Amino acid sequence: MTLRNYCVAALACVLLVSGCKFTEKDASKTEAVASDVTVAEVKSSLDQKNFGEASALSDKLTAANPTSVDAWLVAADAKALSGSRLAALAALENAMINGMHDANRLDADGYLDSLRSSNEYQALLVRFDLARPIVQSGDTSINETSAGTVVRAGGVSVTLPNSK
Numbered sequence: 823m824t825l826r827n828y829c830v831a832a833l834a835c836v837l838l839v840s841g842c843k844f845t846e847k848d849a850s851k852t853e854a855v856a857s858d859v860t861v862a863e864v865k866s867s868l869d870q871k872n873f874g875e876a877s878a879l880s881d882k883l884t885a886a887n888p889t890s891v892d893a894w895l896v897a898a899d900a901k902a903l904s905g906s907r908l909a910a911l912a913a914l915e916n917a918m919i920n921g922m923h924d925a926n927r928l929d930a931d932g933y934l935d936s937l938r939s940s941n942e943y944q945a946l947l948v949r950f951d952l953a954r955p956i957v958q959s960g961d962t963s964i965n966e967t968s969a970g971t972v973v974r975a976g977g978v979s980v981t982l983p984n985s986k
Contacts, residue, residue, distance in 0.1 A: 859883045864896045868903060868933065876900035877909075884913070891922045899933035910934075911942050918950040925952040929968045938969035944981060948972075 859882045867876035880897035887893040894917035901910035914922075914937070925947070928934065937943045944967055947953040953965035953972060965972045970983040 859886065861892050861896050864900055868899055873900065873904040877904040877906065889920050891917050891920050894920060895922065899931065902933055902936050907937065910937055911946065915946055918946060923950065923952065925954065928952065939983065944969060944972060
C-alpha cells in the first residue's frame with residue numbers, strides 16, 4: 823500500500839469513528855422525548871381538531887407504550903379523525919390484542935363513529951368476542967353491534983344498519 827492509500831484509509835476511519843457519536847445517553851434522551859407524550863395531550867389535540875398533530879403524537883405515545891390499551895385507543899381515535907381508516911383499525915386491533923375487551927367503552931367512543939359501519943370493524947368485534955349476541959343457535963347467530971345487527975346463518979352474513 824502506498825502512503826496515499828494509508829492516508830485515505832486513516833481518514834475514512836477517523837470519519838467513521840467521529841460519525842458514531844450517538845451514545846446510550848443520546849438514545850435515552852430520544853426515548854424520554856417519545857415517552858413524554860400523554861394520552862391527555864393526544865385527546866387535547868383531538869378536542870382542538872388538530873387531527874394531524876394528534877396522529878403524530880399518538881405514534882410517539884404507542885411507540886413508548888406499546889402495551890397500553892389507552893394509548894392504542896386514543897391512537898385509533900386520532901387515526902380515524904385524520905382519515906387514516908386502516909391505521910385506525912390497526913390501532914384498534916392493537917388495543918384489543920393488549921386487553922381491550924369492553925364493548926361499552928367502544929360504543930361510547932364517538933371518535934370511532936366513522937369506522938363502525940365498516941366490515942373490518944365488525945370483523946374485529948366478532949374476532950375478539952365483542953359483538954353482542956341476541957340469539958344464537960348452532961351455526962346461526964344474531965349479534966347487536968354499534969353499527970347495527972349482524973345476522974349469520976352458515977357462511978352467509980348480513981349487517982342491518984342501526985336506524986338513527
